[in-house]
Amino acid sequence: MTQLSLRLAVASLAFALFAGVFAVGCSSDAEATPAPSDAGPTVEAGKPKVDAGPVEAGPLHPTPRCANPKPATGFYLAATDAGAPDAALDSGVPDAAAEDGGDADTGAPTDAGIDSAPHGLAPATGRPPHMPYQGGPVLAAPRWVPIFFRDTEDQPDIEDFLGSIGCTDYWRAIASDFGVGEGISSPSVVVPEDGPARIEDEQIKKWLSKQIQAGLVEPPSKDILYVLFYPSTTNIYLGSDRSCRSFGGYHSEGLAPDGTPIPYAVIPNCRRFEDLTSTTSHELIEATSDPYPFSAPAFSAPSKDDLAWAYLGGGENSALCSQRFDAQYTPADYPYAVQRSFSNKSSLEGHDPCVPTDGPYFYAAPWLEDTIDLSQLGAENGKGVLVPPGTSRIIDVTLGADQPIGVFRIEVLSGDQGFGQQLPGSGTTFSLDQATGKPGDHLKLTITAPPSASEPDVFALVARYQGKSRPYFGIVGH
Structure with missing residues (x-):
C-alpha cells in the first residue's frame, strides 16, 4: 500500500x-x-x-x-x-x-x-x-x-x-x-x-x-x-x-x-x-x-x-x-x-x-491526465483534473461498452450525493452537457471550483442502463 x-x-x-x-x-x-x-x-x-x-x-x-x-x-x-x-x-x-x-x-x-x-x-x-x-x-x-x-x-x-x-x-x-x-x-x-x-x-x-x-x-x-x-x-x-x-x-x-x-x-x-x-x-x-x-x-x-x-x-x-x-x-x-x-x-x-x-459493461470515463497534489487526502500525487480555485474547466467524457448496447443515461455525483456517504471535496460543482448517449459518444463535463477550493474533490460518473448502474471515479485537484 x-x-x-x-x-x-x-x-x-x-x-x-x-x-x-x-x-x-x-x-x-x-x-x-x-x-x-x-x-x-x-x-x-x-x-x-x-x-x-x-x-x-x-x-x-x-x-x-x-x-x-x-x-x-x-x-x-x-x-x-x-x-x-x-x-x-x-x-x-x-x-x-x-x-x-x-x-x-x-x-x-x-x-x-x-x-x-x-x-x-x-x-x-x-x-x-x-x-x-x-x-x-x-x-x-x-x-x-x-x-x-x-x-x-x-x-x-x-x-x-x-x-x-x-x-x-x-x-x-x-x-x-x-x-x-x-x-x-x-x-x-x-x-x-x-x-x-x-x-x-x-x-x-x-x-x-x-x-x-x-x-x-x-x-x-x-x-x-x-x-x-x-x-x-x-x-x-x-x-x-x-x-x-x-x-x-x-x-x-x-x-x-x-x-x-x-x-x-x-x-x-x-x-x-x-x-x-x-x-x-x-x-x-x-x-x-x-x-x-x-x-x-x-x-x-x-x-x-x-x-x-x-x-x-x-x-x-x-x-x-x-x-x-x-x-x-x-x-x-x-x-x-x-x-x-x-x-x-x-x-x-x-x-x-x-x-x-x-451483463454488458458500460461506462462514462472522464479525462484524467493532470498530475494533482493529493497530500490533503493522505496520498501521493496522482492523476486527475486540475481546476484552480475560482475557475472552471471543461473536460471530455467518453462513453463506452464492451458489447453493443443502446442509449444509456449518465449522471455525475459528488459531495453527499448518492452512495450514502460524503465524498471528499471543497464544494466543486459538476455539470454534463447532456444526460444520455451511446458507446462512442463524447460528452462535455464542466467543472467549477469555488474561490475557497482547497481539498481535492472526488466525483463519480454513473452510467445507468436497463436497471443497472456502473460508476467511474475521478478526482479534481486545486
Missing part, C-alpha cells in the same frame, strides 16, 4: 475509515443487547439456541466440501507492474522484523499490457483502473480456521459456507488474479466460553494469541487465516465505531506468542445471514490477497493514478466494488450470498472491473 491512510473498511452500503484495520460496512443500526449473566444467549427467532458446543442440526443448504484445492498459477498485472518480483506465491508468513514482506520464489506475473485490451477504454482515458502488486506475500493455498464461541449463532450454515466457497467458480473468478488458489476450511474451533458483551480489536489480538498459546487454536503455519465469528450479543469496537452500525466485518494482522505475524478476520453477527456470508466472502478474498496489510502489503490499494476509486469503500479488491448497488448477490450455482470483487484482468481487458460480471 502506498502510505495512503486507507486502513479501510469494506462493505455493501456505507463505509467508514478506520486506522489499523480493513473493515466492511454494515447497514444495521441495531445495537446488540448482551444476554444477562444468568441467562442463555439471545438468538434470532427460528434459529437454534446454542448453549454448549457445536449445534447438532445440519446446514440449511448443504453443499460439497472443497478437497484437493488447485493451487494459484500467478498474478495478472498491468504492463507497468510487470517488473514486480515474482513474489506473491511464497505465501509463508513474513518475518516479524522484516520490512519488505519477505522473499518469494514462484509465480511470474502475467504481463497484461493495458494496450492489449480487445475492447479497452477509449483513448481519452488511456488506462483502466488497476491494483499494483506491492511486494508482500499472499495466501496461495488458503486454509481458513473458523473460531466460534459457544453462543455463536448459525454455526452449521457458516461451516457449510466456509467448507464450500473456496472451490466455487465465484471464488476462482475473484481470487485468481491475485495469486490466490482454491481454499479449504479446517475443522471448527469452538472455545468453551460465550462471546463477550463488548470487545475492542486490540483485545481480540491478545485473546487470539492466548488461545494459540493455550493450545485451543492451532499455531500459525503457511497459508492459515483465522476467522473469528462472534455472536449477535457481542459489540465489537474499532475506536468509537461499533459493529453492525459502522462496519460489518474486518481483517487485520496480529502476533502469535512467538512473535510470528498472523492474519485474522473478524465477523460479527448482524442478524441477517445473507449479509454475514457476503461480508465473510469480502473478508476472505481481502485477507488472502493482502494478509499483512501493515507489515507487508501485497494488494492493498489501487494505483496512485486511480485513488479516486478507493474513497468510497476502501482500497482493497473487494472494497473497490462494495460501492456498487449490485455488489452483493447470490450466484445461480451457489446457495449463499457473496460479494463481487475487483479484477485486474477484467479491468485491463476493458470489461467490468467487478467480477463475476453481470
Whole structure:
C-alpha cells in the first residue's frame, strides 16, 4: 500500500475509515443487547439456541466440501507492474522484523499490457483502473480456521459456507488474479466460553494469541487465516465505531506468542445471514490477497493514478466494488450470498472491473491526465483534473461498452450525493452537457471550483442502463 491512510473498511452500503484495520460496512443500526449473566444467549427467532458446543442440526443448504484445492498459477498485472518480483506465491508468513514482506520464489506475473485490451477504454482515458502488486506475500493455498464461541449463532450454515466457497467458480473468478488458489476450511474451533458483551480489536489480538498459546487454536503455519465469528450479543469496537452500525466485518494482522505475524478476520453477527456470508466472502478474498496489510502489503490499494476509486469503500479488491448497488448477490450455482470483487484482468481487458460480471459493461470515463497534489487526502500525487480555485474547466467524457448496447443515461455525483456517504471535496460543482448517449459518444463535463477550493474533490460518473448502474471515479485537484 502506498502510505495512503486507507486502513479501510469494506462493505455493501456505507463505509467508514478506520486506522489499523480493513473493515466492511454494515447497514444495521441495531445495537446488540448482551444476554444477562444468568441467562442463555439471545438468538434470532427460528434459529437454534446454542448453549454448549457445536449445534447438532445440519446446514440449511448443504453443499460439497472443497478437497484437493488447485493451487494459484500467478498474478495478472498491468504492463507497468510487470517488473514486480515474482513474489506473491511464497505465501509463508513474513518475518516479524522484516520490512519488505519477505522473499518469494514462484509465480511470474502475467504481463497484461493495458494496450492489449480487445475492447479497452477509449483513448481519452488511456488506462483502466488497476491494483499494483506491492511486494508482500499472499495466501496461495488458503486454509481458513473458523473460531466460534459457544453462543455463536448459525454455526452449521457458516461451516457449510466456509467448507464450500473456496472451490466455487465465484471464488476462482475473484481470487485468481491475485495469486490466490482454491481454499479449504479446517475443522471448527469452538472455545468453551460465550462471546463477550463488548470487545475492542486490540483485545481480540491478545485473546487470539492466548488461545494459540493455550493450545485451543492451532499455531500459525503457511497459508492459515483465522476467522473469528462472534455472536449477535457481542459489540465489537474499532475506536468509537461499533459493529453492525459502522462496519460489518474486518481483517487485520496480529502476533502469535512467538512473535510470528498472523492474519485474522473478524465477523460479527448482524442478524441477517445473507449479509454475514457476503461480508465473510469480502473478508476472505481481502485477507488472502493482502494478509499483512501493515507489515507487508501485497494488494492493498489501487494505483496512485486511480485513488479516486478507493474513497468510497476502501482500497482493497473487494472494497473497490462494495460501492456498487449490485455488489452483493447470490450466484445461480451457489446457495449463499457473496460479494463481487475487483479484477485486474477484467479491468485491463476493458470489461467490468467487478467480477463475476453481470451483463454488458458500460461506462462514462472522464479525462484524467493532470498530475494533482493529493497530500490533503493522505496520498501521493496522482492523476486527475486540475481546476484552480475560482475557475472552471471543461473536460471530455467518453462513453463506452464492451458489447453493443443502446442509449444509456449518465449522471455525475459528488459531495453527499448518492452512495450514502460524503465524498471528499471543497464544494466543486459538476455539470454534463447532456444526460444520455451511446458507446462512442463524447460528452462535455464542466467543472467549477469555488474561490475557497482547497481539498481535492472526488466525483463519480454513473452510467445507468436497463436497471443497472456502473460508476467511474475521478478526482479534481486545486
